[in-house]
Amino acid sequence: MRKLGLNKTQLQLLAILAMVVDHTAWGFVDFMSPLGQGMHIFGRLTLPIMCFFIAEGYRHTSNLRSYISRMMTFALISIIPFYAFFHEEYYYRQNIIFDLLLALLALSAMEHRQWNKAIRIMLVALVILVSFVVGGWVLMPIVYVFIFYYSRDFKEAAKRFVVATGLMEVGLIALILLNQQYHFSVYDWTVPERLYLVGFVLALIPLSLYNGEKGGTWLPRYFFYGFYPVHFAVLAYIKYLLNGINWQEIYIQAHIVSLLIGVALLFYVLLQKSSRAQVSVVFFLTMGVMYVYGFLMEITAHDVGGVYTATKLQYFALSMVLVAITYCNQELCHVKMPTLLFVFQAVVTLISMHYLFTYERNQMFYTGISVNAQAGPFPRMEIEGYGPAFYGFLLYAFIICGINIGVGAYAAIHGTQTQKKRLHLLFFGLLSMWGAYIIKPLNLTNGYEIPALFIPFTAYFITRALVRYNYLDSVTVNFGNAISGGQTGILVIDRNHKVLYHNEAIHGLFGKIKKFDDAFKIPDVEAVFTHKINTLERNGHTYDIKVEPVLEQGHHTGDILWVYDLTEHYQDYDRMLKTSTHDDLTGLFNRRWFEDKVEELIAKNETGAFFMVDLDKFKHVNDTYGHQVGDMALIVLATCLKNARSKISDSNFYPARFGGDEFCIFYRGETNPVVLSEFSQKLIAAYDKELEDNGYPDLTSLSLGIAILDPQLFGKGEEVNFSKLYNCADQALYQAKEKGRKTFRFYIPE
Numbered sequence: 001m002r003k004l005g006l007n008k009t010q011l012q013l014l015a016i017l018a019m020v021v022d023h024t025a026w027g028f029v030d031f032m033s034p035l036g037q038g039m040h041i042f043g044r045l046t047l048p049i050m051c052f053f054i055a056e057g058y059r060h061t062s063n064l065r066s067y068i069s070r071m072m073t074f075a076l077i078s079i080i081p082f083y084a085f086f087h088e089e090y091y092y093r094q095n096i097i098f099d100l101l102l103a104l105l106a107l108s109a110m111e112h113r114q115w116n117k118a119i120r121i122m123l124v125a126l127v128i129l130v131s132f133v134v135g136g137w138v139l140m141p142i143v144y145v146f147i148f149y150y151s152r153d154f155k156e157a158a159k160r161f162v163v164a165t166g167l168m169e170v171g172l173i174a175l176i177l178l179n180q181q182y183h184f185s186v187y188d189w190t191v192p193e194r195l196y197l198v199g200f201v202l203a204l205i206p207l208s209l210y211n212g213e214k215g216g217t218w219l220p221r222y223f224f225y226g227f228y229p230v231h232f233a234v235l236a237y238i239k240y241l242l243n244g245i246n247w248q249e250i251y252i253q254a255h256i257v258s259l260l261i262g263v264a265l266l267f268y269v270l271l272q273k274s275s276r277a278q279v280s281v282v283f284f285l286t287m288g289v290m291y292v293y294g295f296l297m298e299i300t301a302h303d304v305g306g307v308y309t310a311t312k313l314q315y316f317a318l319s320m321v322l323v324a325i326t327y328c329n330q331e332l333c334h335v336k337m338p339t340l341l342f343v344f345q346a347v348v349t350l351i352s353m354h355y356l357f358t359y360e361r362n363q364m365f366y367t368g369i370s371v372n373a374q375a376g377p378f379p380r381m382e383i384e385g386y387g388p389a390f391y392g393f394l395l396y397a398f399i400i401c402g403i404n405i406g407v408g409a410y411a412a413i414h415g416t417q418t419q420k421k422r423l424h425l426l427f428f429g430l431l432s433m434w435g436a437y438i439i440k441p442l443n444l445t446n447g448y449e450i451p452a453l454f455i456p457f458t459a460y461f462i463t464r465a466l467v468r469y470n471y472l473d474s475v476t477v478n479f480g481n482a483i484s485g486g487q488t489g490i491l492v493i494d495r496n497h498k499v500l501y502h503n504e505a506i507h508g509l510f511g512k513i514k515k516f517d518d519a520f521k522i523p524d525v526e527a528v529f530t531h532k533i534n535t536l537e538r539n540g541h542t543y544d545i546k547v548e549p550v551l552e553q554g555h556h557t558g559d560i561l562w563v564y565d566l567t568e569h570y571q572d573y574d575r576m577l578k579t580s581t582h583d584d585l586t587g588l589f590n591r592r593w594f595e596d597k598v599e600e601l602i603a604k605n606e607t608g609a610f611f612m613v614d615l616d617k618f619k620h621v622n623d624t625y626g627h628q629v630g631d632m633a634l635i636v637l638a639t640c641l642k643n644a645r646s647k648i649s650d651s652n653f654y655p656a657r658f659g660g661d662e663f664c665i666f667y668r669g670e671t672n673p674v675v676l677s678e679f680s681q682k683l684i685a686a687y688d689k690e691l692e693d694n695g696y697p698d699l700t701s702l703s704l705g706i707a708i709l710d711p712q713l714f715g716k717g718e719e720v721n722f723s724k725l726y727n728c729a730d731q732a733l734y735q736a737k738e739k740g741r742k743t744f745r746f747y748i749p750e
Helices: 008-028 034-043 046-060 064-077 079-090 096-111 117-134 140-150 154-182 191-208 223-242 247-270 276-300 304-333 339-357 388-414 417-442 455-468 476-484 504-510 523-530 567-581 591-603 618-625 627-648 673-693 722-738
Strands: 366-372 380-386 489-494 499-502 535-538 541-552 555-565 608-615 653-659 662-668 702-709 744-746
Touching: 008 034, 008 046, 008 079, 008 191, 008 223, 034 191, 046 064, 046 096, 046 140, 046 191, 064 079, 064 096, 064 223, 079 223, 096 117, 096 140, 096 223, 117 140, 140 154, 154 191, 247 276, 247 455, 276 304, 276 455, 304 339, 304 366, 304 388, 304 417, 304 455, 339 388, 388 417, 417 455, 489 504, 504 523, 504 555, 523 541, 523 555, 591 653, 591 662, 591 722, 608 618, 608 627, 608 673, 608 722, 618 627, 627 653, 627 662, 627 673, 673 702, 673 744, 702 722, 722 744
Parallel strands: 702 744
Antiparallel strands: 366 380, 489 499, 489 555, 535 541, 541 555, 608 662, 608 702, 653 662
């Protein structure tokens, strides 16, 4: 059930909103005005929320190196957009992602327990120095992250946060007053200007509502990282526009952006899984990018030759876009388009291009073109007249679009739900492509031609149809791959042992094989057939072998050798078997196996010692340091027990974890109290040393209770079973705890 409060996504969106409001105020609102101050105070919500999730991210990340690399990458990406917007405010200082990266590095250094404490402190000091020299928010992010990470609960974190914010504000005021007298800083601030920083404490209100949930997955991955540089770029561009609008320049830049979007989508699709559907979308995107590039050439050309060259490129690209639309319709929606239609498109394209390239001789496409320097804000191509080939091309374009819509509508009626969704996206793509020509008669663009600006919308819908509802030719492509490149090896031989067919998987098992080779000259293959081998071991893999005869009218004409890679199957079986007998966290035997083993030894009249092992004050460890450290303490104990087993004997020493911090040992064949006492003392000392080596000296310790399985101690005729031993060892453990812990006691029968 969904918890009340704010989840991670909602808090991060709040931080983004506060950040945008804050930066908007920096760029466009008077700083000391009531509106400006209110926007800046609201903007102070951002940093504490970000610092809170840096601490949370470190606490829960499964790959710290990847986390740091991601932060570093986006800190570098953000440098140029940050300076484009803030260059007059921050000089050489860095963006907030850089500050958060420093905080993450400081926390990582402090928590790296394998390093000496002095080294860790020196590294944190170095990070703090870097923050002082080039950080945007000096010291604050590091302090806030440490507060959120090292506080026991949010209430304690809030108190520390308020105190730290107050101290840093007082320190800043002192520096401002000193700077006004000695002028050691380029930042000529006044005290009233910096009082808005107390707004940081307001972030504690939404953070107190955090419910611990991640939130929805509807936002793209890395959205919060990518939004930071993008919003700076947008705000910087708005500032640039407000300094003087140049519509011609904006028009050209819009087409450059359109071109870049098309190229980005092209690369994105190229990274998808290979398929015929992917090929069709790549074809469309390539031609769409070419069309936008041709249009960009046209609006930046200043003579007839340049305009004419750009026009030829545009019409060729547009012709190919129409072919690509048909191809995408077929491959994405599994609709069989007639081959004759593709032939028709190829013929029309060739004829149209011929008349366009030769218009000066035959005037079939244009009767004439020129450049009119007075048409619009910059030189434009002016058509003196259109020929029949132009109108024929226009009619052809509408016919192709109509056919695709008609075939798509038919497929939508008779197709699956997924096919209908793909067709909807393709339909939206077609509407987008013709949107510019629908707008043009309304004269909403003041004479500017904008068809190239709509190509990215079409490209987006077609790309989404591929990626979101992608069947990726699973029937055709995957079936072919199963034969030629699958994990199952296939070798077909005739009755004379000549190789008739084999796939790539066979090469990895038997080496290079060629068609018509004598298969029996390959020792392993010959052994499979003559010695009826059913299993092969190769390079850590396990293969099952199956031979099927090929019969033709009752006669044996050859054989098919099937080789199945069942390595994962055997590994899964081994893991399942181990899971049923071993504890997941420590790798020791679990209670069920241990109990059965002890009962088995008792039934065989074996002797030995039953140990109960317990960690002292383990609940305090979990409450103070967290379950991650608690798990470490358990794993360290398991390591000590495994080391002891390797020294004694695997067949005489059985350690097990029962759950929580409760461990048991059965020391088979050993009943001498002196030997058992010496073993107990060594185990207690070994555990102390292992904790110290892991950076947690005196974190906890061991207490042991020992019950000796010996008929002389229990008395003749007294029934001894697992429960009896367990209870006796438990009583001895209780006595050890009563004597001050970190010791051991033997069970002494009354």
